[in-house]
Amino acid sequence: MTPDNGAFMVAGYVVAAVILIVYALSLFVRVQGARKR
Amino acid sequence: MTPIDRAFRLARWGGVVTGAALLGVAGVYVRALVYTPVERFQGPAQKIFYIHVPSAWGALLGFAVTGVLSILYLWVKDRRIDIAAAASAEVGVALSVVLLTTGPIWGKPIWGTWWTWDARLTSTLFLFLLFVGYLVMRGVVVDPGLRSRFSAVIGVMGLVLIPFIHLTVYMFRTLHPAPIVLKPSKPSLPGEMLVTLLTSVAVFTVVYLGFLTQRYALGLIRDLREREAAGDA
Numbered sequence: 001m002t003p004d005n006g007a008f009m010v011a012g013y014v015v016a017a018v019i020l021i022v023y024a025l026s027l028f029v030r031v032q033g034a035r036k037r
Numbered sequence: 038m039t040p041i042d043r044a045f046r047l048a049r050w051g052g053v054v055t056g057a058a059l060l061g062v063a064g065v066y067v068r069a070l071v072y073t074p075v076e077r078f079q080g081p082a083q084k085i086f087y088i089h090v091p092s093a094w095g096a097l098l099g100f101a102v103t104g105v106l107s108i109l110y111l112w113v114k115d116r117r118i119d120i121a122a123a124a125s126a127e128v129g130v131a132l133s134v135v136l137l138t139t140g141p142i143w144g145k146p147i148w149g150t151w152w153t154w155d156a157r158l159t160s161t162l163f164l165f166l167l168f169v170g171y172l173v174m175r176g177v178v179v180d181p182g183l184r185s186r187f188s189a190v191i192g193v194m195g196l197v198l199i200p201f202i203h204l205t206v207y208m209f210r211t212l213h214p215a216p217i218v219l220k221p222s223k224p225s226l227p228g229e230m231l232v233t234l235l236t237s238v239a240v241f242t243v244v245y246l247g248f249l250t251q252r253y254a255l256g257l258i259r260d261l262r263e264r265e266a267a268g269d270a
Contacts, residue, residue: 003080005146012085012142013066016092016135020062020244023131024055027251031048034258 044257051250058247061240065091065233073233085143087233090218091241092135093161097199098245099129100168104196107189119185120260122192123175124252126168128245133165148212156209160202167195181263 038046069087076083106122140158141151152158171191178184206215218224224231 002075002077003082003146005080005082008142008146009070009081009084012082012088012139013070015138015142016088017062017066019131019135019138020059023248024059027055027248027255028052030255031045031052031251031258034255034262035045037262 041261044254048251048254055247058243065237065240069233082146085139087237089139091237092132094238095241095245096129096132096136099125100195103192107192110189120256121253124256126171128248130168155211156205157211157213164198
């Protein structure tokens with residue numbers, strides 16, 4: 001029988017998306033910060 | 038156009054590539070979650086594989102590029118190579134965070150534990166910590182020449198670890214699955230799953246390139262400003 005572990009799948013995808021978005025935003029903010037200097 | 042203007046233009050292009058790559062990641066999510074079949078024995082949690090493996094690829098690519106650039110830096114001593122190596126290391130660390138968080142989230146339902154100190158997991162964690170140390174070291178060593186040389190040595194040490202990490206599943210008895218694509222025989226994955234995995238690997242490569250371009254441009258801007266302030270730009 002196929003196990004019911006969809007919550008782990010959702011957690012994995014959400015965590016990965018958050019990390020990628022946070023790093024992308026950190027780069028964006030740092031570039032904008034350098035522009036203002 | 039001044040060198041700083043060129044660096045800002047590069048950062049803008051990097052931002053465009055990153056934006057496109059993140060849209061690509063959204064596309065991978067839709068393909069993986071909606072259109073790729075659920076694996077019969079592992080259930081939906083197996084789909085974490087479509088993010089975990091590409092993030093491993095991106096992280097190792099980042100560290101390998103750092104290692105190769107480090108060798109090149111020790112040879113030609115061009116500071117732009119050092120800046121690119123550091124940029125690639127930082128992106129590698131960011132993608133390693135995805136790798137090291139999605140792995141345990143998959144491991145818990147499949148292995149029954151979040152973490153085990155087997156050879157693959159432990160060596161990957163060591164590689165991550167080595168490059169975290171690399172970034173911390175760059176933040177505390179003030180002398181640019183020393184900083185670049187120390188960084189290059191750590192970068193080469195990381196490069197040496199990468200093939201070892203790939204081979205750990207053959208060299209040691211580990212819980213971690215053996216490669217199903219990067220192996221001498223044909224990939225052992227059904228067609229639809231293989232297409233999703235390879236698409237995700239391609240998208241994560243673009244994510245890496247977008248991040249790398251932005252981070253490299255940022256490093257160039259900082260370097261040019263520092264040299265400007267020191268009066269030798």
